[in-house]
Amino acid sequence: MSETTTISVAGDASYDILVGRGLLADLGSALPPGARKVLVVHPPTLAAEAAKLRESLMGEREVLLAEIPDAEQGKRIEVAAFCWQVLGQADFTRTDVVVGFGGGAVTDLAGFVAATWLRGIEVVQVPTTVLGMVDAAVGGKTGVNTAEGKNLVGAFWAPRIVLCDLDVLDSLSANERVAGFAEVVKAGFIWAPEILDLIEADPEAAVDPRSPAFRRCIELAIEMKARVVGEDLREAGLREILNYGHTVGHAIEHAERYRWRHGAAISVGMMFAAELSRLAGRLSDEGVQRHRDILTTLGLPTTYRGGAWPQLLATIKRDKKTRGAMLRFIVLDDIARPTVLQAPDESLLFAAYQEIAG
Ligand code: GLY
Numbered sequence: 058m059s060e061t062t063t064i065s066v067a068g069d070a071s072y073d074i075l076v077g078r079g080l081l082a083d084l085g086s087a088l089p090p091g092a093r094k095v096l097v098v099h100p101p102t103l104a105a106e107a108a109k110l111r112e113s114l115m116g117e118r119e120v121l122l123a124e125i126p127d128a129e130q131g132k133r134i135e136v137a138a139f140c141w142q143v144l145g146q147a148d149f150t151r152t153d154v155v156v157g158f159g160g161g162a163v164t165d166l167a168g169f170v171a172a173t174w175l176r177g178i179e180v181v182q183v184p185t186t187v188l189g190m191v192d193a194a195v196g197g198k199t200g201v202n203t204a205e206g207k208n209l210v211g212a213f214w215a216p217r218i219v220l221c222d223l224d225v226l227d228s229l230s231a232n233e234r235v236a237g238f239a240e241v242v243k244a245g246f247i248w249a250p251e252i253l254d255l256i257e258a259d260p261e262a263a264v265d266p267r268s269p270a271f272r273r274c275i276e277l278a279i280e281m282k283a284r285v286v287g288e289d290l291r292e293a294g295l296r297e298i299l300n301y302g303h304t305v306g307h308a309i310e311h312a313e314r315y316r317w318r319h320g321a322a323i324s325v326g327m328m329f330a331a332e333l334s335r336l337a338g339r340l341s342d343e344g345v346q347r348h349r350d351i352l353t354t355l356g357l358p359t360t361y362r363g364g365a366w367p368q369l370l371a372t373i374k375r376d377k378k379t380r381g382a383m384l385r386f387i388v389l390d391d392i393a394r395p396t397v398l399q400a401p402d403e404s405l406l407f408a409a410y411q412e413i414a415g
Pocket residue numbers: 192193195196198296299300
């Protein structure tokens with residue numbers, strides 16, 4: 058087994074994130090010692106691996122599997138109700154545990170089920186995608202979608218531990234890995250420029266799970282997330298920087314009815330945010346070009362269809378209204394210097410959009 062890195066999240070409910078290889082084999086030691094029952098929540102694509110996990114954990118404990126639909130289809134209240142039913146029928150108590158084994162949607166749902174069962178039981182998160190490791194499984198955001206929007210119902214619920222076993226990424230398609238990598242690139246632009254340097258030095262190695270460069274990028278992105286959520290769990294301030302590229306990115310996901318990968322939408326959203334930063338007199342031309350070069354080198358999109366701005370703006374405004382806030386965009390004063398641009402003029406937003414309209 059390769060060396061394991063431990064990254065800690067500070068705060069009232071502190072926990073560790075382990076990054077390494079072969080970690081799944083040791084899942085038992087990550088569970089609460091008193092847990093007699095374990096519910097492993099997983100998507101259909103991981104049914105065989107979940108069955109293996111069950112085998113490895115059986116003996117001292119009763120292990121149940123809850124297979125839930127893939128991706129956003131799994132983040133529905135009916136799916137949470139199915140999990141509650143499994144927990145209820147198996148008499149799960151406060152000392153038992155839920156394991157979230159899958160991508161970001163699975164860990165969000167598993168966390169929500171754990172947060173709500175008996176007013177909160179422990180959850181161990183085992184993300185199996187790049188996006189899950191560097192974003193969704195770290196930071197305690199859990200929840201489900203409703204017909205009115207994404208993540209409207211949920212809770213902040215810190216995991217007991219997060220296990221990022223890099224072995225599970227070896228079988229992901231290149232497309233899946235690169236799309237997940239958009240969040241790693243975001244970490245580079247807002248916090249850790251070393252990530253950008255590593256991508257520029259060798260883009261292929263940076264996205265190859267077997268390379269040291271990839272592991273370093275993943276660890277830097279997790280370190281950033283851990284630092285940010287350790288300081289600001291409830292998004293009262295610093296955590297907002299994680300929304301870099303997400304305002305327009307989410308609007309694109311909505312316009313595309315969630316058929317675009319999150320990472321692709323965020324990539325275009327970051328390009329928009331970079332152009333907006335430049336037009337607001339903050340980021341240099343070179344800083345914007347660095348965005349375009351890096352995202353393009355990785356095969357991520359940097360443009361969106363012309364003429365779509367009114368629809369995107371309407372979605373952005375509706376989203377902000379739901380949250381009772383005025384329009385706010387995370388922009389950059391420079392690489393690794395994020396800041397908030399509050400209530401920007403709509404003509405500035407349109408001009409930034411024109412720069413990315415394909
Ligand atoms: N995905 C953004 C956050 O965790 O705050």
